[in-house]
Amino acid sequence: MTGGAEARIPEPLATPLLSVDDVHAGYGRVRVLHGVSAAVEAGQLVGLIGPNGAGKSTILKAITGFARVSAGRIRYDGQDVTGVRADRLVPLGIAYVPQGRLVFAQMTVHENLEMGAFTVRDAGARQEAFSRVYDLFPRLADRRTQLAGTMSGGEQQMVAIGRGLMVRPRLMLLDEPSLGLAPRFVALVFETLQSLKAQGLAMLVVEQNAAQTLAIADRAYLLELGRNRLEGTGADLLANPETRRLYLGD
Numbered sequence: 001m002t003g004g005a006e007a008r009i010p011e012p013l014a015t016p017l018l019s020v021d022d023v024h025a026g027y028g029r030v031r032v033l034h035g036v037s038a039a040v041e042a043g044q045l046v047g048l049i050g051p052n053g054a055g056k057s058t059i060l061k062a063i064t065g066f067a068r069v070s071a072g073r074i075r076y077d078g079q080d081v082t083g084v085r086a087d088r089l090v091p092l093g094i095a096y097v098p099q100g101r102l103v104f105a106q107m108t109v110h111e112n113l114e115m116g117a118f119t120v121r122d123a124g125a126r127q128e129a130f131s132r133v134y135d136l137f138p139r140l141a142d143r144r145t146q147l148a149g150t151m152s153g154g155e156q157q158m159v160a161i162g163r164g165l166m167v168r169p170r171l172m173l174l175d176e177p178s179l180g181l182a183p184r185f186v187a188l189v190f191e192t193l194q195s196l197k198a199q200g201l202a203m204l205v206v207e208q209n210a211a212q213t214l215a216i217a218d219r220a221y222l223l224e225l226g227r228n229r230l231e232g233t234g235a236d237l238l239a240n241p242e243t244r245r246l247y248l249g250d
């Protein structure tokens, strides 16, 4: 760190933590992404928005090895991770929280979090991970013995996010964390993303809720039909008449 209170001079762009370069990807013979690029710098919150079917989830699946990449490169922290599966990305510091609040319904909240920590061998580190997640979501601490399948939708989303956080990731990939939640839980999800960002976690967030995402995003990408359509700071896209007309209901 170079310290001091003097005005900060913008540094030349560092190598991003994650970069998706001209990626073509799909499922079997179905092509979904036709040359998509995106980048996430360390500690940044980056939004991915666009209409249904644009390929937003497929980008996260391409990064985590669930969609097949036929061309292009995915790099993380200086390594080529193209085609590397999600379970092998975990030890590198990438957590993936898929769309649909996938929790182990027949396990308790605590057991669900424990599943997230399967790679954490050290007992002290595990304990620290539980404390961190229970501090972030006091509601989960209150309900640690409840079966996850009996929690509300919003609470299950906290379990899903909490599970991803158990390994202390540097980058979290979140697919529609606020989808289908009641307004107060939507607000809680966005507050959570902001506090995780304040703790230095980088995030790539796919969201339907474009306005709220752009409001907190350092950068955002608008996708359409498997291609990049617009990109800029969250504020740029929030002010862009085209984004406003197409996705923000102006």
Ligand SMILES: Nc1ncnc2c1ncn2[C@@H]1O[C@H](COP(=O)(O)OP(=O)(O)OP(=O)(O)O)[C@@H](O)[C@H]1O
Pocket (backbone or CB within 6 Å): 027, 030, 032, 050, 051, 052, 053, 054, 055, 056, 057, 058, 059
């Ligand atoms: N497993 C799959 N096999 C074949 N096609 C798929 C598969 N998953 C997604 N697709 C297709 O890929 C395209 C993009 O889907 P994707 O889920 O990435 O879109 P999205 O932008 O996340 O949409 P939404 O906002 O509805 O979640 C769609 O046409 C979809 O039908």
Ligand SMILES: [Mg+2]
Pocket (backbone or CB within 6 Å): 056, 057, 058, 099, 175
């Ligand atoms: Mg999707």
